[in-house]
Amino acid sequence: MAQYIVGNWKMNGTKAEAEALAFTLAAKAKDVSGPLPHVVLCPSYPYLVPVLKILEGSTLESGAQDCSPEANGAFTGDVSVSQLSNIGCTYVIVGHSERRHHHLEPNALIRQKAEAVIRGKLKPIICIGETEEEYRAGKCFSVLSEKLEACLPSSCVHSDILIAYEPVWAIGTGLTPSLEEVEKVMSFLKERLRTHIPEGDLVPTLYGGSVNAANARLFLTLPYVDGLLVGGASLRADDFWHIIMATERQEP
Ligand code: PEP
Secondary structure (H helix, E strand, O other): OOOEEEEEOOOOOOHHHHHHHHHHHHHHHHOOOOOOOEEEEEOOHHHHHHHHHHHOOOOOEEEEOOOOOOOOOOOOOOOOHHHHHHHOOOEEEEOOHHHHHHOOOOHHHHHHHHHHHHHOOOEEEEEEOOOHHHHHOOOHHHHHHHHHHHHOOOOOOHHHOEEEEOOHHHOOOOOOOOHHHHHHHHHHHHHHHHHHOOOHHHOOEEEEOOOOOOOHHHHHOOOOOOEEEEOHHHHOHHHHHHHHHOOHHHOO
16 A cells, blocks of 8 residues: 655745745655655645645645635635645645634534545545543544544545544644554554445555654554654654655565
């Protein structure tokens, strides 16, 4: 199965910084003769076009951090999938816990967004994860099952989507679940995906939450971890490159 390393730059940096980061990563990627994982850079909206320009001719791709579920029209401040497709984006993160928390996005809306992304022929990276309270209450698996079912686009096929497991309490905190816990969750997600989608275990499942240059390889060695969604460490070219290279030994 192909591997994915996704960098979520969130609402950080200047245009010059975004360009420099994209330029450095694209240059490093050009020097690699062997296969690379899918590398997806997700800058904030204003920097998508300049970053995409730098990525031209590179194997690196670009994604948005969110989108509107609507096709077009009077939705001030929103960005549609067709607009993202029009500038050359190939992925869209939907349901990130920061959108769920700060913008009160419910599962039903996330599902609509994911469906809009698929209709627009882009790939949604659908994020699900449990809060610290849910984790402590031992509700991780039931919460994930519920969120997965509620966010999965109707009648999608396994090649339409990616799922990112991001424990909310691990995002930006330096805390991570144990490797055993991640393995159990990822195995559970593959099993749930199989029940909802034909050959659902082929849906790429990513881990996200305080991934860094030191721990990336540990997560990537786990069965059922097909890639990583990286926040803070994706803003540092050397660290993010190290994470990309941590996939290396997994390639055939
Ligand atoms: C994220 O925002 O998706 C994320 C995983 O952040 P961090 O790597 O900083 O925990």
